[in-house]
Amino acid sequence: MIPVTYRASFSYLLRHPWQLVLSLIGIVIGVAVIVAVDLANSSARKAFLMSMDAITGQATHQVIGGPLGVPESVYADLRVEHGIRQIAPVVDGSISIGGASAQLLGIDLFAEQEIRGFTGDVRSAETDASSLFVDFLVEPGVVTTSEHTARELGLAVGDTLEVSAGGRQHEARLVAVFPDDGNSGLERIVVTDIATAQEWLGQAGWLSRIDARVGDGDADALMRLEAALPDGLQVLSAAGRTRSTADMSRAFMTNLTAMSLLALLVGLFLIFNSVNFSVLQRRGLIGVLRALGLTRRQLLAMILIEAGVIGLVAATFGVVFGVALGEQLLDLVSRTINDLYFRVNVTDVSIEPFSVIKGLVAGVGAALVAAAVPAIEATSYPPQLALTRSTLERRAGRVLPLVTLIGVAGMIAAVILVLISGSDLVAGLTAVFLLILGFALCIPLVVRAASTIGAPLAGKIGGSSARMAVAGVASGLSRTAVAIVALAVAVSATIGVSVMVDSFRGSVSQWLEQTLRADIYTGSLREGAMDPALIEAIRKLDGVETISTRKRASLEDANGRTQLRVFELPPAAFDGFEILDADPAEVWLAWEHADTILVSEPYAYQNQVGAGDRLTLPTDFGPRDFRIAATFQSYDINASAVTMSRATYARHYRDDSIDSLGLYLADSADIDSVIAAVEALSADGPRLYVTSNEGLQTESLRIFDRTFVITDVLYWLTLGVAFIGILSAMVALQLERAREFATLRALGMTPVQVGGMITAQTGVIGLLSGLAAVPLGVVMAYVLIKVINRRAFGWQIDMTVAPDILGVSVLFAIGAALLAGLYPAWRAGQSQPAIAMREE
Amino acid sequence: MPGTPIEIQLRALSRRFREGEREHVVLDGLDLDIQQGETVALRGRSGSGKSTLLNLVGGIDAPDAGTVTVAGVDVTSLTEHDRTLFRRQHIGFVYQAFNLVPTLNVADNVRLVLELNQVPAVKASSRIDKLLAAVDLADRAGSFPDVLSGGEQQRVAIARALAHEPAVLLADEPTGNLDDTTADGVLMLLDKLVRDSGRTMLIATHSQHVASHCDRVLELHNGKLE
Structure with a gap:
């Protein structure tokens, strides 16, 4: 039988079902996102491994060549x-x-x-x-x-x-x-x-x-x-080959997991918020129970068990929704893996018990962690009957400097972690979370200052209602701060991710413009070489001045796979490579005549090599050393690439195949006419793609955008969690202040005026959240670009902060808060003063 | 009643509160003995320290100086945890605002203290039945506080305060929220139950009428008992 004390506590939650549902939703979405990402990742990986296992069969080793x-x-x-x-x-x-x-x-x-x-x-x-x-x-x-x-x-x-x-x-x-x-x-x-x-x-x-x-x-x-x-042939372990291929996607999957954890982090603030509220609202009950002899430990256990039960119920729903969401994400994850790494066919989410357990543990753990602070605080209440709100706010005000100090320490720890962790991705992501938490803890102090300063100003502009609305944010900081922090963190995540994606897209677009020098590109649609006769025919087409050729190959040895690009380039194409660590003139001088190679920047970063180093590659004549002439900037979607000239390739590989061409046209040539001529030439042979420079750039950016769809989905879910949080906070705030609103109504404020005051206050909360989100978002973008992307993929991206991203984010925060405040405002306006007074 | 043991003993009891830079002395070196079974009224103006004194006797608050001994236990020497356990066993509270747990029905409100004191369920049920019958609320056992009148709520609070058979009952303005007729009824009931069970009661009250029901009346004025 459930003890009476627990029944007293749980009955309170059941009497406020909407508050309970809102606090459940925070955990449900957070857990659902984690489970969904985990299941999508593990299903894609499992499908790949099972496929490889089926194809490999009993083979323990594989003989591979060039x-x-x-x-x-x-x-x-x-x-x-x-x-x-x-x-x-x-x-x-x-x-x-x-x-x-x-x-x-x-x-x-x-x-x-x-x-x-x-x-x-x-x-x-x-x-x-x-x-x-x-x-x-x-x-x-x-x-x-x-x-x-x-x-x-x-x-x-x-x-x-x-x-x-x-x-x-x-x-x-x-x-x-x-x-x-x-x-x-x-x-x-x-x-x-x-x-x-x-x-x-x-x-x-x-x-x-x-x-x-x-x-x-x-x-x-x-x-x-x-x-x-x-x-030129070698024997490799079959399992090792499978593993190294599967591991190629590890950074991508780690980043997705980090995004899902961000949703839970925002959810964590919400749980903290709702537990905090439920404790605050029950301070009378807690006082009675303490006076009747409930010990601090029993009280702590009561609140934590309650949070644990809520966490477990919500996490269970979260797992169910997570499986459904995982089905949707799986398509996005597998498509991105197919675009970036390796071919994987996966249609169904396989439900891993470990993923389910992780989701449940995350939900219950988050609920317990979030409940710990209010629970500990509740045990500090003297066993008197009612702590006044002013006492509570004084307490909140007293701990504010300490909380801010911890926040600053968290941010300093994040910077130190970035500096000392080399290229470790998990350490980088940990630093991002420390940064978010640290900054979040500093927000309440700033909010109090802004609200205190802004209240008289608001009074001058909008009268006493406006002054009360703005001042109420600071005077009710113990209730408003967490809602502001949750919304600010979620909005800052959208700013961080948007600025990162926008900067990345800008860099890729610029890079494509610089790299793609030919007027037309053509090549075989799938794996396979172009017909040499066709290449010659294209070379001789009217309007074609010169061509470049490209061959993509994958070299493999016991250390893994290396993507090789082989180019025969006209001098006009040299400018397409942005050489980062050597004199371009010297690089191109040695390009065809010596056994030199160029390495892409991501490859150089991930393998810690650069100009002047030597790299051993498997060739048709056994392993050979090549001198790295330079590193060049690249956002090639396949991340790692070694580039060599056709002449060098010919000396080491018995392969004269070409899989794509770049056509450089005479000034007088018409691009569309040449494209039509190439299509006509290839009409009877294998299908080719033929596209203009502009078309290829557009297609490349389309693939780029596609790989970030899943990121979009995740951050919208995070925003959804934040929205629920602010709605929950506003409803709870309205319940908490029922007597205050009733008094205002009794004093002659109309429902519209009371509702307007609440709406103004939620607007202020949204504005402050949005403004707080801007610096955090920009710093987060910087870390995502300069630390996370660099460590995960080796990409060096130029950061650009588009003002419209910041403006839209602040407006979004205000809009979300106003929307969340509508129901509480309406409800407060509808309440009868007499009833509200009596209920209190 | 010479020879009757002392149930509540205060010695040089002081309690001060700080309000910014100002220090406010609420209780100033109080000495008091209350015998077992005695009912004592504590009168004084608002803010005179009546509730503070009740809180100190009940172990809810701790004094700045002096000692409080209740049922032979020096409450002031106990840790906060031990004070809680002491309060749970030996003290019963009746408040002006009733302070019933709104999410529990009448029977469960009474059961709460019995459960905290680990009284076996069967014994607890029997005691609840008796107490609710004694306060004339046997037929309202399943009702929730919000459907009870003020007098009924206070009668539940009295049942709850006596359920675990405490040595001392502390009542803070027990009739302050009730009309005269209801207040009279509640007072009679409280008086009867306390006297029948031989318990000691300390009542903080403004009311001369309430005080007149007690064996002794003490005035708290400027931190001193008169």
Whole structure:
């Protein structure tokens, strides 16, 4: 049975259901955002790992080569000449089927049993494992896929389908499906014979890799495999490759988690606010209970248990909403991961018990932390019957300097943490939170000063109602401060994130303008090289003065993956690279003639290298040292990049493929005409993209904007939490001041006047929140740009503060506060003076 | 009543309050003995220190100097925590403004102190029934305070104050919020229950009428008892 003291306490909450609901909503949204981000992140990561696990199968190691892959002949040599059996060739790449992206896995069914079980486990009436062998061997364009994928794509066994690969359309036939038994790792994987995959992906004679199964600790087998490989090929651990790819997105996921924690931080202020209010409003009850013999410890336990129960109930709802929200965020997260890092197919959120527990712990923990201060304060009440409001406000006023001092200490700690933590991202994010908390603690003192100074001025302008409205903010600081802080923190987060995104966009836009020097860009739509004959034809087109070529490649060794860009550049394009740490003239002099490379600024930052350093890269002739001639500014979405000249590339890699061109036109040439000519030339071949310089810039910025959609969603949710907070604070304030309003009504104030006074006060609260948010927001933007983005992605961004962002944010704060004040204002206006007096 | 033990003993009791730079002496070296079973009225003007004295006797407040001994316990030597436990067991309060817990019904308001004193549930229920019958509110056990009249609320407060059988009952203007007729009824009831159970009562009051019900009347004036 619940003790009477607890019933007395809980009944109070149940008698004020709206206040209870509002305080619950703060935690619900905070927990929901955390759970949603966590589930979206973990689902995307899990989907990737499961997919890699399914594709890797029993393979423990993978033989990989240079940019083109592994020569097909190597596989035959390993099997025939060296007698290595537990290996299987793989050709893989991206395809699309009816607009849906999928991964094509080209395999050799004879070798598959050694590595992947699922490919032989077909399930259909007409096809068994042996007939599948025959189909794969004799019929080109035969594919299988999982039952789930077939269902999802609306395919049945025997159907023909159009597959888009390497810029061309190919006809395929689904001859069988294999069971997935709930294994989502097999989603959107289409299996075909290796020859078909090579043809479709334009990889004739080449394999993407050779999968190998080496027994645990069988060092001899591994050494035998390594010894049998020609120069330029290497054996890497399959698990290590998967892990290093998955880890590429870690910084992105950490940033999202930090954003979700920000929502909880704002929620924390709200819980503090609501617990604080409920304690203040029950000070009479607390006084009675204390007088009757409730000890301080019992009182503390009572308030904390109450907060814990509220936290648990709210966190449970938060988890439920979090799962639903996670479904929505998953699409945004996986799209961004696809844009930035690696391909991942994920359609359903997988509910991780750990994420649910984290959400519950965060909700209950936040409620307890937020309740701790008011609970401790309540135990300090003498067991007298009613502390007067003036006593409470005096107390609040007395602790204000100490609170401000702690805030200043928090901000100093944030600066020190940034200075001593090197490039550690988590330390950087911790510093951001310290900064927010520190600044937040300084806000009440500033608010008191502003309100005290502003009250006489308001009186002169708007009379006694206006003076009471402004002065009420300071005189009720114990109630108004937390609401102001919560709104200010939320608005400052929007300023910080908006200024960061705006600055980033500005820098990227400027960089694109500088980097993209050609008039037209064209290239293969998906992975795959352009036809050399087509390149020559384009080079000879009327109006084309010169061209630049580009090849994207991914180099891999035991240390991970390095994105390589290979350029053949006309001198006109040199200016497109902003050289940061060397003399450009010297850099371009050595560009083609020596084994030099350029590294992008993010790559240089993340790998701590710069001009003059040497970098070892895997080549077709084994690992080679390259001299870094310079670092150049880059906001390439793939973050890390090494750039080398075509001439240097040709000396180290047996690959003359080109995947895109930049066309430099004569002054007299018409861009649209040349684009039409290129399209006409490529009409019969693989599909190409052809776009003007302006078009490419627009498309790049569109992708940029897309990657920040999730950030937008998160900060709107944070603002939602703040809005609920201020609404909750205003309602509670109105309850608290019922007698004061009743007195004013009794003295002759009309409902409109009382309502107007409350509205004016909420407006002042909004204004002060907005003004307080500006400096915090700008500082937050600075830290996000110079510390967080730098540490997470290596980007160096020029900070620009657009005045309209600040203005809109302040207006938003005022608007949100006014909106939140409408109901309390109406309610206060409607209350009957006699009833209000009697209730008190 | 010679030979009757002393229930409340004050020695050189002083309490001062600071108001900015000014120090306000509310109680100035009080000495007082109240015997077990005695009812004493404490009279004085507003602000004379009656409530302060009750708070000191009840262990709600601590003196600046002097001692308060109640039921043989030196209350002033106790820690705040021990004063709370002492108050819980030995003191019953009746206030002018009733101070019932609005979120609890009549029975639960009485049960509250019994639960704090860890009285077993069955015994507690039986005592609540008896007390509510004694204050003539047996049929209102399930009602909440906001539907009771002032007199009824004060009768619940009296039941609550006596529920845990305290040694001392402290009443601060117990009839101050009631009309004369109701006040009379409440006073008679309080007097009867206290005397029947042999408890000691200290009442702070303005009222001569209330004071006349007591064995002894003390005047508090300029911090001194007269």
